[in-house]
Amino acid sequence: MIRHLTRIPGARRLWSKFPIGSVSLRTEYDIWDRPHYAYGVYKSAQLARNLKLQEISVIEFGVAGGNGLVALERIAEQVSQHLNIKISTFGFDTGQGMPPPTDYRDLPHVWQAGFYSMDQNKLRSRLRTAKLVLGNVADTTSELTTRSNFPPIAFVAFDLDYYSSTKSAFGIFAGPSSSRLPRVHCYFDDIVWPEHACHNEYTGELCAIREFNDENESQKISKIPSLAWMRKHPARWNEQIYIHHDFDHPSYCQLVTPPGDTYRERPLQ
């Protein structure tokens, strides 16, 4: 019934304006400003709950003006309340726009130094709880996860545009396994658009992912196959969701299928 109704043109836009319904229902139907962020935060918080964790962190790499970080913070607040789990939100950025591109892999035909500047005061006045981590991610990323009180990373949105910056940001996965969930939901913004970027596995974020997978035995970043087919309304962002797998994580094999789930049913005799 809801599925049919939300197929009517404009219905979901209208619903977004009057966001009634539970957090899980709105996540199922993409009734969010950034449905890809909502999906990542919600699914990863669910995983954390099933692993009996009390607290997680969600991160946006590449903040610019801050619309994404504000959206992430607001989503985290609602998911936190709905699933009764503490969620800390972090945003990483130079604070001064794009650094100079390193070479062709940073797609200098699309992005250049100084693109996407940030008004730090304006952004700080919009943020309620999210923490801004300013500086080049090459310097700021790994320090954070080695802090003993850092809540395990659950969801990461990568929106740094460059290959080199994304590669540096993967330092977030270099800390001890306690600094992350066994499976971390990831969103990669720069693998689809703009068309003139001609994204491919030898440049940009796709190149950083390929190299990460080549360089790591027990950690891999890979897509959720056919996610679009599992969604009520297939969308472009379904192609941009990946999972960081840490196969050596002590909780990787912990059963997270809830009691009563159909997967536990016995086959018919």
Ligand SMILES: C[S@@+](CC[C@H](N)C(=O)[O-])C[C@H]1O[C@@H](n2cnc3c(N)ncnc32)[C@H](O)[C@@H]1O
């Ligand atoms: C496309 S913008 C992010 C847009 C934002 N996620 C949104 O949805 O509103 C890319 C940002 O990545 C940041 N960035 C790129 N390389 C970086 C690096 N090496 N260290 C820190 N920030 C970087 C730039 O400063 C820029 O603000």
